[in-house]
Amino acid sequence: MTVGYTIFILFVSLSLLGFLNGCNAHRLRYNFYKVTCPQANRIVKRIITNETRTNPALGAQLIRMQFHDCFVRGCDGSVLLDTVNNDSKAEKDAIPNRSLKGFDVIDDIKNAIEKVCPNVVSCADILALAARDAVSAPFKRRLWNVALGRRDGRISLASETNGNIPSPFADFTSLLQTFNNKTLDVNDLVVLSGAHTIGVAHCGTFSRRLYNFTGKGDADPTLDPTYADFLRKQCPNLANPKTIVEMDPGSSRSFDKHYYHILRQNKGLFISDAALLTNKESESIVIRLQRSRGLFFAAFARSMRKMAAIDVLTGKDGEIRRNCRVVNL
Template sequence: MNAGKGHLVLSLTLLLVLACNADDDGGLRKNFYKKSCPQAEKLVRDITWSKAQADPTLGAKLLRVHYHDCFVRGCDGSVLLDPVGTNQSEKNAVPNLTLAGFDVIDDIKKQVEQACPNTVSCADVLSLAARDAVSFPFKKPIWDVLMGRRDGNISLASNIPGNLPSPFADFSTLAQIFSKKGLNVNDLVVLSGAHTIGVAHCGTFSRRLYNFTGKGDADPSLNATYAASLRTQCPNPANPATTVEMDPQSSLSFDSHYFDILIENEGLFQSDAALLTNQGAAKVVQHLRSPDAFFSEFGKSMKKMGAIEVLTGTAGEIRKQCRVVNQS
C-alpha cells in the first residue's frame, strides 16, 4: 500500500470512528458534572424525593413543567423565567397558568448553588427533578437523564402558539408539532402516557361534554358512561378551579393504565382520543398496554424530548436563580 492510499484509509477509518462516537443527543452526556459537581445528581434526587414524599402530586407537576419547557425554545429552562416589566414570559401564556412546582425548582437550585456555585443549569435541575419526582415511588430512577444543558435568557408568551401541543388538537396537528421537535408518532403516543398521572381543569375538556360541534352535543368518541361521570364533576359552565383525574382511580400511580382506558374511549382530552384515529398510533397504544413496553419506551422518548433544541457549550448561561437571567 502506498503512502497516499494509507492516508486515505486512515482518514476514512477516523471518520467512521468519529461518526460512531458522535453524540446524537445535542451534546448532552452522562456524568456531565462528575468533576465539576459530583454531588449534583444525588443532591437533586434527595431534595426532590423529600418534597415528593410530602406531595404525591409533585411528579405530575414537574413532568408537565419539563414538557412545557422543552416544546418551547427547547429544554433551556425558559419556562422558569418570571415576566419582566411589561414583557410577558412563557408563564403568562394561558396553557402555562396552571403549571406548578416552580417553588420546588427554586429550592433545589438554591441548595445546588450553595454546593456548586455557577455550575449546574436550571434546565438540568428541572430535567433531573422531573425524573426524580416521578421515580420516587419506585425508589430508583426510571429513565436516564443526560446532562449539559445551559439556560436560555429569552422567555416569551408569544412563543407558545404553534409549539405547545393543545388538549384540543387532532392527530395531524399533534403529529406535525412533534415532528418539528424531532419526535415521531411513537414518541407522541408514548409521551401522551404521561397523562397516567395528574389532574386536568374542567375547561380543557368541557367542550367534549356539552358543546362538541357547537350544537350543544357531546363528543361521540367519548365513552358515554365516562362522559356522564365527568358531567357530575364538571357542571356547565365549568368552574375554572375544578379538576378531575386524567387517569381515573390511578392518577397518582405512574403506570400503563392510561393506555387501557384509552382503548375504552376514556381518554380525557380530545388529543388523547385523537391517538386512536390513526392506524399506526392505535397500534402503538395497544403495544404500550404492557407495563414493560411502556416503561422501556417512555425512557427512550424522554431522552429524545430532553434533548430538544438544547443549548450546550458556551451557548446560553448558567443562571444563579431560575426565575431571572444573570445580571451582566
C-alpha cells in the same frame, strides 16, 4: 493527492456534515458534573424525595413543566424565567403554562446546589433531574436516565408557546406535526402521552366535549357516555375555572400503562388523547403499549431521553443561570 490533503478534505467534509460537532464534548453526558459538582444528583434526589412526601402530585407537575420547557426553544430552562417587562410576557405567563406548578421546588434545589457548587449546574438540568426523580419517587428506583450538560437560555417569550405547545383540542395530524417539528415521531407522541396516566386537568381543557359538541346539544360521540355523565357532574356547564379532575380516574397517582387501557374504552380526557385512536399506526402503538407487560416503561424511558435532548444549548452557548427565575446580569 497527498495523504495530508486527503485527511484535510475528509475533516472538512465531516465538519460540514456535522459529524464532528456531534462527536465532540458538546453532547449531553450522564457524568457531566462528575468533577465539577458530584453532589448535584444527590441534592436533587434528597429535596425531591422530601417534597413528594407532602406533595405526591409533584411528579405530574414537574414532568409537564419539563415537556413545556423542551417544546419551546428546546430544553433550556426558558419556562422557569419570570416576566420582567409586562410588554413581553415570559413563557410561564402564556395560557397553557399558567397551570404549571412546582417552580418553588426548582428554586429550592437551585439554592441548595449553588451553595456547594456555584455557577456550575444549569436550571435546565435541574428540571430534567427533578422531573425524573419526582415521577420515580414511588418506585424507589430511577425510571429513566438523564444525560446532563444543558445550558440555560436567556430568552423566554409567551408568544412562542403558540404552535409549539400542543392544544388539548388538537387532532392527530396537528399533534404529530407538533411532535415532528421537535424531531419526535408517532411512537414518541403515543408513548409520551402516556404521562397522562398521572395528574389532573381543569374543566376548561375538555368541557366542550361534554356540552353541545356537534351543535345538537350532545356530547362528543367519541367519548364514553357513562364517563361523559361522570365528567358533567364534576364539571357543570360554566364550571368553576379552578375545578380539577383526575386524568386517569382511580389511578391518577400511579405511573403505569393504565392510560392506554382507559383510552381504548373511549375514556381519554382530551380531544388530543382520543385523537391517538384516529390513526391506524398510533392506534396500533396504543394497543401494543396496553397489552405488553414491560414495554411502557422501556418505551417511556427512551422517548423521555429524546424529549430531554430537544434543541439543547451546550458548550459555550447560553449560560448557567444563578437564579432560575432571572437571566444573569
